[in-house]
Amino acid sequence: MITGNLAIVLGGGRGSRLYPLTKERCKPAVPLGGKYRLIDIPISNCINSGLRNIYIVSQFQSASLNQHIARAYNMDVFSSGFVSVLAASQTDTGMEDWFQGTADAVRKCLGVMNAQRYKRVVILSGDQLYKMNYQDLLRTHLTQNADITISVLPVTRDKVDGFGIMKADEKQRITDFVEKPKDPEVVERFRVDGDPDAPDGDGEGKNWLASMGIYVFETEVLLDALADKSKVDFGKDIIPGSLGKYKAVSHKFSGYWEDIGTISGFFEANILLGAKEPVFDFFGGEQERIYTKQRFLAASRFMGARVSESVISDGCLIDEGTEIRNSVIGIRSTIGKNALIEQAIVMGADSSERYGMRDFSKTPGVCSDVVIKRAILDKNVRIGRGSKIINKEGAMEKDGVGYYIREGVVVIPKNTEIPPGTVI
Secondary structure, X not given: OOOOEEEEEEOOXXXXXXXXXXXXXXHHHOEEOOOEEOOHHHHHHHHHOOOOEEEEEEOOOOHHHHHHHHHHOOOOOOOOXXXXXXXXXXXXXXXXXXXXXXHHHHHHHHHHHOHHHOOEEEEEEOOEEEOOOHHHHHHHHHHOOOOEEEEEEXXXXXXXXXXXXXXXXXXXXXXXXXXOOOOHXXXXXXXXXXXXXXXXXXXXXXOEEEEEEEEEEEHHHHHHHOOOOOOOOHHHHHHHHHOOOOOEEEEEOOOOEEEXXXXXXHHHHHHHHHOOOOOOOOOOOOOOOOOXXXXXXXXXXXXXXXXXXXXXXOOOEEOOOOEXXXXXXXXXXXXXXXXXXXXXXXXXXXXXXXXXXXXXOOOOEEOOOOEEEEEEEOOOOEEOOOOEEOOOOOOOEEEEOOEEEEOOEEEEOOOOEEOOOOEO
């Protein structure tokens, strides 16, 4: 029996652009906003949109993701809904069985998914920050009687080379598509009028329609499009090759959307969460809440710290004299006296066990008299007393002992201990 819609979330490959945050976990499992994971965004959007049959396709380091999904998303036993992770597997034919691209990942998992049971398939990315009701996207798909619908976002010229760019006619039908164009002549050929539906001034200069990597396929069309095994990627192969064969239409999205698949994008998106009026807000009504694993942690405690434009998660202990500005402090974080944390992401700890505020010899966290600026501290990191994580050389890219600098942001990998007095 054919019924309903299937959602597939693509977890990506090695996540090299987010390294070292992906050193011990896959990209969808990277912590976000103090208490969430990247994967919580598309899953929550699905649940809020009434899509309850969800597969997550991942290839590398999926143990942490599996654990999170198993503990966070247990659907009602009286429904057929599910959230399930599918990881790449090899057979005796060799390395070619690893996913070669986004389309290849879906192709190799379709059999396990029993995709033929569903009328259509919604394909999503696992490294984007946004809120969307996918029913709006499906409504466009059905109203236009489309075979393929692509969610698009108007962007400015400087962002064109990072997206698939398209042109559509007055009926929203996509007439041309190019993946990440570099040639100025090609880019100019895809220029369109500014977004007339944007709020005053917001559409200025946004003269290109960018694919958000969010697709709806009629299942029969998807199976047919994936039949050619030489086509391994949706943006490079499937979409351009489908325009003359199937009816592909665009669905314009006008809300906040950010690609957080790079260190700089991830860092800036997190820092903005603490703003007075954040562009993305985890607060929301019943139809736009973001779900995650319930941990039943105690409320955070402050011993005289000063906090401004920051997010402080559950289970934290912050000592007197410490100042936190424009930062995200993750679950179970311990921060000692007289520390300064500015424009930083402290992801917290996996264990609630503490050994006292005066003895940091065993406790992950930030010791007393530490200065941290424009940095990311992964889970279970311990920063010794008097250390300064400030990118003292102003480097954009550098690898050092116990740290990496990516796009000017210092990243301390998971489980790292920085000795007292260290200056980075």
